[in-house]
Amino acid sequence: MKLSADLLAFQARIGHAFRNPELLVRAVTHASISSANRPDNQRLEFLGDRVLGLVMAEALLSADVRAAEGQLAPRFNALVRKETCADVARDLGIGDVLKLGRSEMMSGGRRKDALLGDAMEAVIAAVYLDGGFEAARTVILQHWGARIGDVQQDARDAKTALQEWVQARGQNPPSYTALGREGPDHQPVFTVEVRLVSGETEIARSGTKRAAEQAAAKALLARLEGRNG
Template identity: 65%
Template sequence: MKIGADLQAFQVKLGHRFNDPGLLLRALTHASISGITRASNERLEFLGDRVLALTMAEALFKADGKASEGQLAPRLNALVRLETCAEIARELDLGEVLKLGRSEMISGGRRKDALLGDALEAVIAAVYLDAGFETAQALVLRLWQSRLERLADSDARDAKSVLQEWAQGRGMGVPVYEETGRTGPDHQPVFTVRVRLDNGETWEATANTKRAAEQLAARALLDHLGDKDG
């Protein structure tokens, strides 16, 4: 099966060239455009979620031989949650190659956390079916490497709570969150939220729920502050 130049380029960025490119096409096909001749990525997303969880669970288990189940569980949740998958999908520019129906394109589907995260999990499943578990595992470990390396207790907790603790520990007030934009139809809005600290530091993030946008903004600002401290 032949695929377009956009998917050829995506394979290079992903770091896996498919023996069966049809699997990649299916992984990137949202239900809004699927039909009789084209299957959606929903079944692949189900499988990819399990491949991702097993890979991350094993990596955490091996990385810290003294951690209890109570310590490992929140770390795993931090690595496999929707927001993390969506962040990595954005790093791969996955939204640019998503196959969407007209309604989803109009409502900003290429930016939605849910669509990006689900599609990335579907891509993981496609790699697993195309080349086996070890190849899929290696792909996941490479894509998640930086997050695994810097994972600490703070990363496993709610980003808004961590940012609030960071600010108050430095004598600042509670971070302020402000909705700065909303696009899409009423039934599928996309929110942009800005978080602001007393010291003037700000960051914006976009997601398909206000809560998710707040979490993404808090996490991104924490990463930014960490880079400055480093």
């Protein structure tokens, strides 16, 4: 089986030359276009999630030999969650090569975090099945590398940290309001406001709604913590 030109380019971006190209094709095939002769990527996604988890666990233990389990767990969760997988997928351009059914394509499937994250995990599994664990580890560390370092510095999920901060002071959880969306479909910009019942607010903008929420929460938390020493 020969790969199409776009998948050959995608293979080069991954950094792994497939001996069995069918694995790569399957990894980018969504259930909305699957058939008896065209299996989707759901089983690969299941496997890839586990491979990613093992590589991230090893990487975090090596990166900080003194960290306790309670410190490692949030870092691990930040690295393997669907949104992070989707961010890596965007860096690799997975959306451009996803094989989708018409309805999924028309609803913006190439931009959805869930589809991109699932496809990224499926690609990891495809590399694992094609080249073994070391090949998968190499690909994962290549594309997650900077994030592993960053998470050592900023391990807390900002929304969770803000919620814990306000609840510790007897307040209700913060609320998030989408104020608008701008830009073309392939590069949207979301504006989100976070507000506390006490009146404090922050507004942030980002390429996904969740990232905008996180940015707003992080900014508000930094202001609150700074004000309170």
